[in-house]
Amino acid sequence: MIGYREARELVVSRVMGLGGVVETETVPLREALGRVLAHDIVSDLDYPPFDRSIRDGYAVRAADTGPGAQLKCIGELKAGDKPAAFVFACSCVQIMTGAALPDGADAVVMIEHTAREGENVTLDRAVKSGQHVVRKGSEQAAGGMVLAAGVRIGFAEIAAAAQVGAAHPVVTRKPRVAVLSTGDEVVDFASAPGPFQIRNSNSVSLGAQIALLGGEPVILGNAKDNLDELRAGISAGLEADALILSGGVSMGKYDLVEPVLREFGAEIVFDAVAIRPGKPVVFAICRGKPVFGLPGNPVSTMVTFGLFVQPAVDILAGAEARPLPFVRAMLTAPLSEKPGLTHFLPAQVTWLDETAQVSPVVWQGSGDVVAMAHANCLMVVPAERERIEAGEAVRVLMRGMW
Numbered sequence: 001m002i003g004y005r006e007a008r009e010l011v012v013s014r015v016m017g018l019g020g021v022v023e024t025e026t027v028p029l030r031e032a033l034g035r036v037l038a039h040d041i042v043s044d045l046d047y048p049p050f051d052r053s054i055r056d057g058y059a060v061r062a063a064d065t066g067p068g069a070q071l072k073c074i075g076e077l078k079a080g081d082k083p084a085a086f087v088f089a090c091s092c093v094q095i096m097t098g099a100a101l102p103d104g105a106d107a108v109v110m111i112e113h114t115a116r117e118g119e120n121v122t123l124d125r126a127v128k129s130g131q132h133v134v135r136k137g138s139e140q141a142a143g144g145m146v147l148a149a150g151v152r153i154g155f156a157e158i159a160a161a162a163q164v165g166a167a168h169p170v171v172t173r174k175p176r177v178a179v180l181s182t183g184d185e186v187v188d189f190a191s192a193p194g195p196f197q198i199r200n201s202n203s204v205s206l207g208a209q210i211a212l213l214g215g216e217p218v219i220l221g222n223a224k225d226n227l228d229e230l231r232a233g234i235s236a237g238l239e240a241d242a243l244i245l246s247g248g249v250s251m252g253k254y255d256l257v258e259p260v261l262r263e264f265g266a267e268i269v270f271d272a273v274a275i276r277p278g279k280p281v282v283f284a285i286c287r288g289k290p291v292f293g294l295p296g297n298p299v300s301t302m303v304t305f306g307l308f309v310q311p312a313v314d315i316l317a318g319a320e321a322r323p324l325p326f327v328r329a330m331l332t333a334p335l336s337e338k339p340g341l342t343h344f345l346p347a348q349v350t351w352l353d354e355t356a357q358v359s360p361v362v363w364q365g366s367g368d369v370v371a372m373a374h375a376n377c378l379m380v381v382p383a384e385r386e387r388i389e390a391g392e393a394v395r396v397l398m399r400g401m402w
């Protein structure tokens with residue numbers, strides 16, 4: 001059985017080979033959050049557009065400065081002012097943060113290091129040429145690359161785009177990801193379940209995970225565990241850019257997803273990965289589209305989405321697959337798990353004196369969706385470890401990052 005890293009690499013390489021979503025659209029910058037750039041954004045001007053003071057103080061010639069040096073103040077510059085005065089030897093201009101350095105000056109002395117009496121300014125120290133000044137074009141040269149195609153737009157990227165006047169960036173179309181849950185026992189979450197039925201939480205969690213990744217969920221409802229409903233559901237799902245099924249991939253008599261996918265001519269890339277929860281996860285390529293059969297237990301569904309579907313959605317959106325964001329945390333109590341499978345356990349990270357500590361949450365296995373809601377991460381127990389001692393460092397995947 002393959003491990004999760006190998007399985008993830010298979011998803012990345014196979015989905016990259018499919019070509020992805022090529023359509024683009026132009027959106028107002030404020031609506032571009034979470035979208036992926038289809039074109040490079042280049043700088044319209046030099047940034048800063050002038051030699052900019054980054055402190056409140058006096059614009060000076062560095063050669064004139066030193067402890068006790070006396071300068072004559074010949075003017076004042078606020079942010080937005082056009083510099084008028086020329087700073088000649090032993091003179092200075094009072095300058096505010098964000099204002100352009102006047103000609104003649106090559107540095108700024110902070111106001112805190114000066115004393116003023118009328119026009120006379122006394123310094124308590126020397127400054128070097130260029131101190132407290134950011135040179136024109138040093139942050140970004142006109143015409144230079146600010147954000148490359150494929151970048152996902154977050155709050156910092158949106159600010160960089162705003163600075164260079166990219167008010168209407170061209171982004172890729174959101175990949176449409178169809179979600180089909182399966183199971184005779186599954187009913188809509190807004191309805192009252194019968195005595196042996198359960199509400200459909202997977203369609204909702206998958207829709208949320210797709211939306212958080214920047215995809216567009218297409219919720220197809222639930223197919224019963226029979227060939228006709230599965231065929232109809234899969235056929236509808238293959239209209240989207242990718243299809244995710246939940247349930248029906250285990251060894252039960254009514255687990256029919258894999259056989260029906262084969263009927264559709266799917267190439268099954270893998271149908272088991274050495275993880276718990278989520279071992280029977282299926283990844284297939286069908287009619288040029290990635291198809292995932294995720295195990296139906298809600299925690300398995302969430303974990304396998306994070307491990308395997310996430311890179312596919314990134315690639316379809318025109319971005320690079322984001323890496324799994326492992327961080328280290330200190331285990332608070334000893335832990336034993338069956339070796340041979342990599343375990344992803346719902347756990348809670350807390351920060352004590354800025355050190356991450358992690359404790360597993362009590363759970364009844366992969367159907368325990370409430371336990372997952374009380375966890376803020378998945379803790380990784382490597383396949384080769386049977387026992388981990390309290391105080392050891394373990395890897396965790398913080399929720400919200402996968």
Ligand code: AMP
Nearest residue numbers: 181183200201202247248250295296297
């Ligand atoms: P399956 O993978 O179809 O064998 O289902 C495994 C377990 O997950 C069963 O207990 C199902 O009732 C449950 N399950 C399957 N689909 C869903 C769903 N859409 N929402 C919540 N639980 C589900």
Ligand code: MG
Nearest residue numbers: 182183247248
């Ligand atoms: Mg089922």
